[in-house]
Amino acid sequence: MSVLLIIGIVLVVLLVIVAVQRGGAASQKTRLEDARAEAQRWYERLGGQLMNLHGDDAAARQALSDAGERYNAAGGQLQQAKTEKQFALARESALEGLQYVRAARVAMGIDPGPELPALASAQGTGQITKEREVNVQGHAYKAGPQPGPDTPYYYPGGRVQGRPVPSGWYSTPVWKTALGAGAGVLGGMLIFDALLSPGFGDMGYGDGFSDGYADAAQDFGGDGGDMGGDSAGDFGGGDWGGGGDFGGDFGGDF
Numbered sequence: 676m677s678v679l680l681i682i683g684i685v686l687v688v689l690l691v692i693v694a695v696q697r698g699g700a701a702s703q704k705t706r707l708e709d710a711r712a713e714a715q716r717w718y719e720r721l722g723g724q725l726m727n728l729h730g731d732d733a734a735a736r737q738a739l740s741d742a743g744e745r746y747n748a749a750g751g752q753l754q755q756a757k758t759e760k761q762f763a764l765a766r767e768s769a770l771e772g773l774q775y776v777r778a779a780r781v782a783m784g785i786d787p788g789p790e791l792p793a794l795a796s797a798q799g800t801g802q803i804t805k806e807r808e809v810n811v812q813g814h815a816y817k818a819g820p821q822p823g824p825d826t827p828y829y830y831p832g833g834r835v836q837g838r839p840v841p842s843g844w845y846s847t848p849v850w851k852t853a854l855g856a857g858a859g860v861l862g863g864m865l866i867f868d869a870l871l872s873p874g875f876g877d878m879g880y881g882d883g884f885s886d887g888y889a890d891a892a893q894d895f896g897g898d899g900g901d902m903g904g905d906s907a908g909d910f911g912g913g914d915w916g917g918g919g920d921f922g923g924d925f926g927g928d929f
Contacts, residue, residue, distance in 0.1 A: 706759055707758070707759055707762070710759045710762035710763060710766075711753075711756070711762050713762070713766055714749070714752075714753055714756070714762045714763070714765040714766040714769065715753065717749075717766055717769035717770055717773065718746070718749045718750065718753060718765065718766075718769040720769070720773065721742065721745070721746050721749065721769045721772045721773050721776065722746060724742070724773065724776045725739065725742060725743060725746060725772075725776070728776065728779060728780070728783075730779050730782065730783055731783075732782060732783075732822075732827075733824070733827040734778075734779075734782035734822035734823070734826070734827040734828075734829070734844070735779045735782035735783045735822075737827050737828055737829070738775045738776070738778040738779035738782060738822075738829045739775070739776070739779045741772075741775045741829070742772040742773070742775035742776045742779065743772075744772075745768050745769065745771045745772030745775065746769070746772050748768045749765050749766075749768035749769040749772065752764055752765035752768055753765045767794065767795055767796065770791055770792060770794055771794055771796075771831055773791050774791060774794065774831040775829060775831065776788075777791065778822070778829035778831075778844075779829075781821075781822065782822040782829075794831060794832065794833070796832075796833045796834065797831055797832030797833050797842060799839060800832040800833060800834065800839040800840060800841050800842065801832070801839070801841040801842075802820065802832065802841050802842045802843055803818055803819060803820050803841050803842070803843030803844075804820050805819070805820065806818070806819035806820070807819065807870055809866075809869035809870055810869075811865055811866050811869050812865070815846070816845075816846050816847060816849070816866050816869065816870060817845070817846040818843055818844065818845045818846070818870050819843060819844050820843055820844070821844060822844045823844065825846050826844035826845055826846050827844070827846075828844065828845045828846070828847060828848045829842075829843075829844055829845075830842060830843060830844075830845060830848070830850060833850070835850045845870075847866075849866045849870075
């Protein structure tokens with residue numbers, strides 16, 4: 676084999692490598708631009724909704740306030756995003772804000788608008804389909820499928836301390852307390868234990884809740900059985916309403 680032939684083969688190989696690398700870089704750039712445009716689209720849609728809506732009652736005002744927080748968060752994430760994943764996070768924040776906008780429209784008695792893409796954080800969490808009320812340490816807590824004077828706080832669904840929390844309307848934003856630190860966490864988790872029974876994961880709603888519940892129980896110094904026993908003692912058997920109630924209280928789309 677002549678030297679010129681070897682040189683020719685090497686050049687061809689190098690040209691192929693350069694072409695592949697350029698093609699890969701172009702494809703990555705295209706995906707990045709697509710992710711940017713997708714996040715920007717939902718962010719602008721959220722901004723437009725916020726400009727045109729003004730709620731009078733507490734539930735609508737609170738939902739719009741939460742939507743505004745997500746709008747600001749999405750804007751900050753868009754400014755700093757440099758990767759597909761970061762743009763995806765900005766998109767998720769904007770979509771979450773639009774979920775709050777839909778909730779505000781429901782509270783205002785107007786058409787909530789078209790369905791939105793599902794939130795990644797809310798997958799498998801389901802939704803509340805029946806009103807619930809429990810008493811924890813002398814305080815009443817409520818949750819239900821519709822907004823009301825006693826349930827002005829909307830939650831689009833997600834996981835708190837590893838356990839699924841269904842979408843719905845709550846009397847207090849317990850998820851914020853449960854994501855805090857110290858005694859506030861324990862208080863928030865106790866309320867969740869009351870509203871969302873430890874038997875929740877055993878009633879056909881998936882393993883996520885029961886696994887998260889066991890993990891949280893261990894974090895607070897006991898196993899699932901200890902936590903369940905303590906909760907039953909603290910809350911009173913009547914407050915739980917029976918494990919079977921939760922089969923009807925929460926949507927079966929877990």
